[in-house]
Amino acid sequence: xxxxxxxxxxxxxxxxxxxxxxxISRVCPGLFSSLVTANALESxxxxxxxxxxxxxxxxxxxxxxxGVLIRWGVLGAAAVLxxxxxxxxxxxxxxxxxxxxxxxIERLYMEKLFGMDFADLDKHSTHDLLAQIRQNERSAGFxxxxxxxxxxxLVYSLTSVxxxxxxxxxxxxxxVTSDGPLKLLNSPLIVxxxxxxxMGISYLIGSLNKKGExxxxxAQELSAASNRVRDTFSxxxxxxxxxxxxxxxxxxxxxxxxxxxxxxxxxxxxxDRLVLSNVGVLFGLSQGGQMLFTGGAFLLICLKALGxxxxxxxxxxxxxxxxxxxxxxxxxxxxxxxxxTNASYLRTAFSFFDIPNAMVQGTIPTEKRSDREYDVxxxxxxxxxxxxETWALQKLNVxxxxxxxxAVVGENGSGKTTFIKLLSRLYDPQEGQILLNGIDVRKYDxxxxxxxxxxxxxxxxxxSQPLGANVAGTDExxxxxxxxxxxxxxxxxxxxxxxxGLETCLxxxxxxxxxxxxxxxxxxIAIARALYKNAPFLILDEPTAALDPIAEADIYAHLGGIVxxxxxxxxxxxxxxxxxxxxxxxxxxxxxxxxxxxxxLLKDINGKYAALWNAxxxxxxx
Numbered sequence: 001x002x003x004x005x006x007x008x009x010x011x012x013x014x015x016x017x018x019x020x021x022x023x024i025s026r027v028c029p030g031l032f033s034s035l036v037t038a039n040a041l042e043s044x045x046x047x048x049x050x051x052x053x054x055x056x057x058x059x060x061x062x063x064x065x066x067g068v069l070i071r072w073g074v075l076g077a078a079a080v081l082x083x084x085x086x087x088x089x090x091x092x093x094x095x096x097x098x099x100x101x102x103x104x105i106e107r108l109y110m111e112k113l114f115g116m117d118f119a120d121l122d123k124h125s126t127h128d129l130l131a132q133i134r135q136n137e138r139s140a141g142f143x144x145x146x147x148x149x150x151x152x153x154l155v156y157s158l159t160s161v162x163x164x165x166x167x168x169x170x171x172x173x174x175x176v177t178s179d180g181p182l183k184l185l186n187s188p189l190i191v192x193x194x195x196x197x198x199m200g201i202s203y204l205i206g207s208l209n210k211k212g213e214x215x216x217x218x219a220q221e222l223s224a225a226s227n228r229v230r231d232t233f234s235x236x237x238x239x240x241x242x243x244x245x246x247x248x249x250x251x252x253x254x255x256x257x258x259x260x261x262x263x264x265x266x267x268x269x270x271x272d273r274l275v276l277s278n279v280g281v282l283f284g285l286s287q288g289g290q291m292l293f294t295g296g297a298f299l300l301i302c303l304k305a306l307g308x309x310x311x312x313x314x315x316x317x318x319x320x321x322x323x324x325x326x327x328x329x330x331x332x333x334x335x336x337x338x339x340x341t342n343a344s345y346l347r348t349a350f351s352f353f354d355i356p357n358a359m360v361q362g363t364i365p366t367e368k369r370s371d372r373e374y375d376v377x378x379x380x381x382x383x384x385x386x387x388x389e390t391w392a393l394q395k396l397n398v399x400x401x402x403x404x405x406x407a408v409v410g411e412n413g414s415g416k417t418t419f420i421k422l423l424s425r426l427y428d429p430q431e432g433q434i435l436l437n438g439i440d441v442r443k444y445d446x447x448x449x450x451x452x453x454x455x456x457x458x459x460x461x462x463x464s465q466p467l468g469a470n471v472a473g474t475d476e477x478x479x480x481x482x483x484x485x486x487x488x489x490x491x492x493x494x495x496x497x498x499x500x501g502l503e504t505c506l507x508x509x510x511x512x513x514x515x516x517x518x519x520x521x522x523x524x525i526a527i528a529r530a531l532y533k534n535a536p537f538l539i540l541d542e543p544t545a546a547l548d549p550i551a552e553a554d555i556y557a558h559l560g561g562i563v564x565x566x567x568x569x570x571x572x573x574x575x576x577x578x579x580x581x582x583x584x585x586x587x588x589x590x591x592x593x594x595x596x597x598x599x600x601l602l603k604d605i606n607g608k609y610a611a612l613w614n615a616x617x618x619x620x621x622x
Contacts, residue, residue: 010336013343020147020346023353027111028104031097035148038090039156043328045083047163050320052076057313098148105144112352117359118426123386129352142345150338157332164325171300171318176307185304194300201293297322359428359446364439366448372536372565374436374452376400376423381432383422392418393590396432405568407578409612410587416571417458419587420539423569424453454530455539462522464509467495468502471529481532488562489528494521531562538563541571575613584609 008016025032055072059065109130113121120126137143172191176182184190301318304310310318367374377399384391393415400406408416421427422434425441434441441449462470469475471482479502486495498504498515505514506525517525530538559568559580570581578584579598586594586601586609594607601609 008340008343008347010340013336013340016343016346016350017147017150017339020144020349021151023108024101024105024144024147027107028097028101031094031101031148032151034090034094034097035152036155038087038094039152040159041083041087042091043156043160044163045080045087046160046324047167047321048076048079048083050317050324051167052079053320054313054317057316058311059313061312094152101148102145108144108353112355115357116355117357118421119359119386119428120355120357122426125387126352126355129348133349133352136345136348142342143349144346146338146342146345150335150342153331153335154339157328157335160328161325161332164321164328167321168318168325170310170314171304171322174304174309174314176304176309178307180307182303182307185300185307185309194296197296201296293326294323297326359425360442361446362442362444362449364444366444366452367437369536372567373402374536374567375402375438376537376567377435378422379433379435381422381429381434383418383427383429383431385418391590393422393429396590396592398585398592398595400567400569401582402567403565404582405563405580406570407581407584408569408571408587409573409575409578409584409609411612414587415590416587417541418590420455420457420541420569420571423537424455424539425449452535453537453539454533454535456523456526456530456541458542460523460526462506462525464505464507464514466500466503466505467498467525470506470525471502471532473529473533477532482528485528485532486525488531489524491521491524491528494524536566538566538568539571540569542573575609575616586612 021032052072052075056069056076059068059072116126133143137145172195176185298319301315301322305312305315378396381393381396382391383393396419408419410416418427422429425434425446428442436444436449436452467486468477468479468482471477471485482502483492483495486492494517495501505511506517508514508516527540530540570577572578582597583595584598584601585592586607588608594601594604594609601607602613604610
């Protein structure tokens with residue numbers, strides 16, 4: 001929920017909402033120009049009716065000239081027709097763009113997430129912040145999605161107020177012509193007192209309405225937790241993944257309990273108590289104030305008309321205009337309250353969008369070497385994750401021999417995956433240097449440096465898109481290269497069974513013609529993707545974790561030929577896969593505690609590698 005402290009000023013609220021509108025306009029151009037035009041003209045349309053009606057009545061009462069009446073009638077009809085058609089066009093355009101804007105706002109978040117430093121994306125705080133923003137938008141109805149509606153109401157109200165003022169100025173400047181007590185209405189002090197009184201009542205109405213809107217907003221905030229519980233548990237009924245557990249353990253009892261006990265809208269709930277407390281009184285007083293304003297305005301109009309200040313047609317003009325101004329001012333204050341409230345929520349949204357990209361991008365282009373002679377070295381590298389107290393890696397020193405195959409082993413939490421994330425520059429170390437051909441990697445162009453690595457992480461991502469596009473990472477690809485990569489990864493048998501070959505869509509997210517694949521098949525596709533990229537460094541983090549022993553043996557039997565002249569690094573818990581590697585790096589407590597060949601490391605019976613090997617070997621020898 002939006003924080004109560006440091007409530008935004010009206011100026012800050014306007015800046016925040018306009019800033020959000022500018023961002024929305026960038027991805028959805030034309031939305032706000034249509035909004036402003038449609039609402040400004042629609043608000044003025046009411047005053048066109050009032051003005052033309054007043055002219056017709058004045059002519060009827062005073063002279064009754066047919067030609068003048070026809071001219072005013074034609075002019076009024078033409079003006080209404082033109083404005084109405086223009087309003088319809090822009091309002092319809094705005095409605096269509098408003099639908100598009102919802103997707104456009106989603107695109108804003110996507111752009112930010114895709115362009116964010118991995119170090120920030122990997123933080124729990126970033127995802128907590130994004131979850132809070134989503135919760136604000138869904139449950140409270142505030143944030144970027146509320147900006148078009150709020151600005152729409154603001155433009156309509158402001159245009160209506162100024163239009164109404166334009167039509168009522170002469171009410172205060174027109175002079176009473178008859179003699180008697182009504183002559184006092186010509187006094188500047190009386191005129192000023194009338195204006196002050198009407199403005200004071202308008203301010204009171206607006207303040208009451210604003211407080212009422214504040215209570216209503218508070219009710220929305222109180223319901224946020226209730227909505228979150230309801231949304232979370234209601235999804236369980238539609239979940240296929242958890243359906244078996246829910247039925248076996250009758251977990252629906254937990255869901256129904258929380259949905260019922262945390263219902264903010266139910267009898268005696270937090271929203272129910274709040275609404276019954278004072279929101280009705282506030283809005284009731286606001287309505288009473290509007291009646292008082294209308295009564296005072298009508299009294300002034302009637303007295304001046306009685307004194308001969310203007311004709312009967314002008315009475316309708318002033319009465320209609322002031323009634324609209326009165327209603328609009330009330331709405332304007334309510335809109336100002338929503339504007340300020342939304343600014344608080346936008347603070348949270350902008351704290352996400354304003355997360356800076358702190359990672360140094362570098363400018364030096366990497367060498368384009370056909371011989372893959374890229375020398376990488378870690379020199380006294382230490383790293384700890386943001387907010388962590390202990391070092392994930394400490395004083396790491398290692399240099400990779402070009403074209404060699406390395407195995408990285410160790411217990412969970414020993415620093416293996418962190419080591420790979422530093423090597424591929426998803427993170428930068430706090431201490432020490434990582435060198436590429438003798439130059440700190442932070443000096444190289446970031447994108448070009450990433451192109452040196454093909455990595456298969458444990459939590460790799462495949463899309464519900466054609467198989468070929470998944471392997472190539474793009475819709476345009478070389479089919480023969482894709483097939484070769486899939487064959488090398490052991491997927492050729494499954495490929496021959498797919499109905500559309502490389503054009504077969506994975507999964508069923510976008511249609512029923514997709515195919516389901518197992519975890520092991522997905523892992524083979526991920527390996528094929530790494531092979532297709534053909535980068536100088538091939539890194540596989542648990543590449544066969546989802547494969548059965550036969551498929552794993554087949555992969556490793558051919559991996560030597562697949563790797564070719566690349567420098568390859570394999571992270572694995574299955575030490576049997578380490579035998580074919582030139583060197584094994586054994587990690588422990590963020591350090592390399594042993595290194596050497598499989599045979600050499602086994603000879604050190606007191607070493608970490610021998611202990612890990614023997615712990616696994618017993619399951620295959622007993």
